[in-house]
Amino acid sequence: MVSAKKTIHIEPVTRVEGHGKVSIQLDENNQVTQARLHIVEFRGFERFILGRPYWEVPVLVQRLCGICPVSHHLAAAKAMDLIHGVEELSPTAEKMRRLMHYGQHFQSHALHFFHLCSPDLLFGFDADVAIRNVIGVARKFPDLAVQGVMMRKYGQEVIKRTAGKKIHGTGAIPGGINKNLSTEEHDELINGFGDMPGIDQMLEWSRGALKIAKDYTLDNLDSVADFGSFDSNHLGFVKEDGAMDLYHGNLRAVDKDGNKIFDQIDYQTYTDYIQEEVRPWSYMKFPFIKSVGPKDGWYRVGPLARINVCDSIDTPEADAELKEFRKATGTACCNITMAYHWTRMIELLHSCEKIKQLLEDADLQGEELVRTGERRGEAVGLIEAPRGTLFHHYEVDENDQVTMANLIVSTTHNNVPMNRAVQKVAADHISGQAEITEGLLNHVEVAIRAYDPCLSCATHALGRMPLDVELLDASGQVVDHKRT
Amino acid sequence: MSENVTLTIDGKDITGEKGQTIMDAALANDIYIPHLCHHPDLAPYGSCRVCTCLVNGRPQTACTFPISDGMEVENDTDTVNEMRKQIVEMLFVEGNHYCMFCEKSGNCELQALAYRFGVTTPRYPYQFPKREVDASHPNVWIDRDRCVLCARCIRASKDVDGKHAFDFAGRGPNRHISVDAADGIEHTPVDADDKAVQVCPVGSLMLKRQGYKIPIGQRKYDHEPIGTDIETGASKKQ
Numbered sequence: 001m002v003s004a005k006k007t008i009h010i011e012p013v014t015r016v017e018g019h020g021k022v023s024i025q026l027d028e029n030n031q032v033t034q035a036r037l038h039i040v041e042f043r044g045f046e047r048f049i050l051g052r053p054y055w056e057v058p059v060l061v062q063r064l065c066g067i068c069p070v071s072h073h074l075a076a077a078k079a080m081d082l083i084h085g086v087e088e089l090s091p092t093a094e095k096m097r098r099l100m101h102y103g104q105h106f107q108s109h110a111l112h113f114f115h116l117c118s119p120d121l122l123f124g125f126d127a128d129v130a131i132r133n134v135i136g137v138a139r140k141f142p143d144l145a146v147q148g149v150m151m152r153k154y155g156q157e158v159i160k161r162t163a164g165k166k167i168h169g170t171g172a173i174p175g176g177i178n179k180n181l182s183t184e185e186h187d188e189l190i191n192g193f194g195d196m197p198g199i200d201q202m203l204e205w206s207r208g209a210l211k212i213a214k215d216y217t218l219d220n221l222d223s224v225a226d227f228g229s230f231d232s233n234h235l236g237f238v239k240e241d242g243a244m245d246l247y248h249g250n251l252r253a254v255d256k257d258g259n260k261i262f263d264q265i266d267y268q269t270y271t272d273y274i275q276e277e278v279r280p281w282s283y284m285k286f287p288f289i290k291s292v293g294p295k296d297g298w299y300r301v302g303p304l305a306r307i308n309v310c311d312s313i314d315t316p317e318a319d320a321e322l323k324e325f326r327k328a329t330g331t332a333c334c335n336i337t338m339a340y341h342w343t344r345m346i347e348l349l350h351s352c353e354k355i356k357q358l359l360e361d362a363d364l365q366g367e368e369l370v371r372t373g374e375r376r377g378e379a380v381g382l383i384e385a386p387r388g389t390l391f392h393h394y395e396v397d398e399n400d401q402v403t404m405a406n407l408i409v410s411t412t413h414n415n416v417p418m419n420r421a422v423q424k425v426a427a428d429h430i431s432g433q434a435e436i437t438e439g440l441l442n443h444v445e446v447a448i449r450a451y452d453p454c455l456s457c458a459t460h461a462l463g464r465m466p467l468d469v470e471l472l473d474a475s476g477q478v479v480d481h482k483r484t
Numbered sequence: 485m486s487e488n489v490t491l492t493i494d495g496k497d498i499t500g501e502k503g504q505t506i507m508d509a510a511l512a513n514d515i516y517i518p519h520l521c522h523h524p525d526l527a528p529y530g531s532c533r534v535c536t537c538l539v540n541g542r543p544q545t546a547c548t549f550p551i552s553d554g555m556e557v558e559n560d561t562d563t564v565n566e567m568r569k570q571i572v573e574m575l576f577v578e579g580n581h582y583c584m585f586c587e588k589s590g591n592c593e594l595q596a597l598a599y600r601f602g603v604t605t606p607r608y609p610y611q612f613p614k615r616e617v618d619a620s621h622p623n624v625w626i627d628r629d630r631c632v633l634c635a636r637c638i639r640a641s642k643d644v645d646g647k648h649a650f651d652f653a654g655r656g657p658n659r660h661i662s663v664d665a666a667d668g669i670e671h672t673p674v675d676a677d678d679k680a681v682q683v684c685p686v687g688s689l690m691l692k693r694q695g696y697k698i699p700i701g702q703r704k705y706d707h708e709p710i711g712t713d714i715e716t717g718a719s720k721k722q
Contacts, residue, residue, distance in 0.1 A: 055692075056585060059585045060585040063584060163700075164699050165700050170700055173695070178697055178698065178699040370697070399620055
């Protein structure tokens with residue numbers, strides 16, 4: 001006799017960076033009994049950089065990803081600065097790297113907002129899949145589509161002028177940077193060039209994108225407040241004064257109410273505070289806060305978490321937006337999953353303000369690029385990547401060869417939260433439904449997309465992104481099959 | 485007084501000196517013959533075969549073949565360049581060449597030749613040989629994955645540095661650069677300023693802690709194909 005229990009697979013999940021699948025198990029009454037996000041890629045970078053010389057790592061390891069390679073490039077470079085014996089970079093090197101990093105945040109957040117998530121926000125989760133995509137956005141909102149493309153391009157141009165090329169550059173080297181910003185490059189970024197507008201237009205467009213995300217959240221607060229939401233801890237960088245810093249800072253973790261679990265932790269000691277757990281059904285590890293334990297110690301990272309852990313933002317417009325966000329959400333710590341979009345756009349504006357500030361700094365034209373010091377054997381490099389806190393930890397032997405590497409990437413931190421979001425949306429929207437439509441399944445993907453996961457990074461591959469859904473009975477027989 | 489020899493390269497009359505190789509005569513006349521193991525400061529070797537030309541209709545390595553009166557050399561022709569392209573592809577599959585993160589990228593003669601010949605992907609299967617890194621020296625390291633067995637380091641160490649610190653070991657597909665010490669390059673007299681360390685055409689014998697210091701856009705082959713300096717006469721002015 002065939003049981004009426006079913007499993008739905010969403011494979012691969014679409015409009016995310018990388019390749020994953022969702023499985024949803026239903027009982028006889030179509031009630032969800034289990035829902036999981038599986039990360040099915042395997043990369044193995046931690047293994048195959050062993051034996052490579054340490055100065056090669058920032059260039060090699062960024063090949064994990066084509067979306068935010070700058071984050072891996074800089075996290076590895078920060079670790080290798082210390083291996084190289086350099087505690088403090090020259091002002092030119094530090095500011096060039098920061099400019100590269102803010103360019104990365106700007107392009108990545110613009111890409112996610114305009115290309116990946118805007119179809120859901122502009123057309124609705126249930127809209128016809130034929131228009132609920134980036135082409136649909138381009139047809140109905142052509143000005144917006146152009147802005148999205150140009151903002152991403154601008155960020156990439158910043159990266160090109162700091163890292164040497166738009167994807168997989170070589171700018172950051174142990175102890176510093178290999179170039180400064182020429183006055184010609186500076187003028188291009190300030191004033192624009194060709195059909196590319198300058199920084200002031202980018203600021204204007206950033207304000208517009210932020211307004212869309214903010215208005216969407218506020219107009220739909222009743223429905224989005226509970227959509228895939230749950231209480232959680234949050235982790236991120238803050239400066240010594242508690243302000244947000246995306247390039248460098250100390251670790252702060254807060255609980256669901258905003259109470260500090262730890263604060264101002266030097267990330268060189270992260271293993272005293274963060275631990276990783278392995279589970280058999282995913283290639284991704286599950287990190288947790290040691291003092292809270294594996295059951296409740298999981299946490300969120302990324303724009304929402306950074307907004308939750310920081311006391312302020314050190315650029316005026318973004319700081320004003322932070323205050324407005326806190327006032328609107330009414331709590332010290334916001335646990336609304338869909339608020340990721342609003343907070344991501346606050347960071348987009350912050351990154352743009354930072355780029356402008358940096359471009360006005362003459363240190364970018366300085367001549368001191370690299371420093372040296374006394375070699376050491378072990379170091380940790382952390383950075384706030386667009387998707388959240390990124391850990392790179394290395395040991396290097398006396399021959400300059402890497403002997404140990406541990407990478408905890410942003411999406412790995414968000415592993416449990418994304419699974420919680422999938423479970424919540426499945427239970428709220430799929431349980432009890434007689435027919436599982438594409439629109440219903442998109443609800444699950446909307447919850448995942450809020451985190452802007454980079455699944456390839458998290459397993460340390462890129463896959464094509466069709467949606468393939470199979471409805472199976474308990475004997476594994478396919479009873480329904482949908483493919484877009 | 486040297487005796488002049490007259491020959492043609494791709495139909496162009498050129499004059500060289502008796503005893504010169506085709507390569508030397510071509511270079512003296514601003515003609516680029518693609519090459520890899522040839523180096524102007526080292527004795528001819530003829531191992532890489534990239535400089536192969538048709539000499540009076542027969543394939544010969546230009547770096548070792550002496551010129552003679554009335555010689556007809558085919559160099560920059562479709563037939564010859566296709567032959568060279570295949571040789572470059574074979575060199576790629578015989579080693580482990582990961583240009584995307586190699587610190588020699590942009591300054592690598594093998595990579596530059598591949599770009600010049602339009603190699604997009606080798607037509608031969610990758611061999612993925614297992615090769616060893618030797619980073620035991622404080623300032624110099626060997627990545628044998630990238631070695632093309634050109635013997636520049638062997639010749640430079642022996643003939644210029646007077647050390648004979650390197651030589652080949654193994655045969656056939658197992659041939660590799662070895663050092664004159666049982667426990668690695670650390671125990672050889674190699675110094676960072678040795679000619680041997682300067683002449684590697686690929687990223688195999690390198691100085692430590694120097695990688696990626698030249699930004700993209702300022703590397704040797706970032707803007708012009710390899711050989712352009714010879715074809716324009718710029719190499720003589722340097």
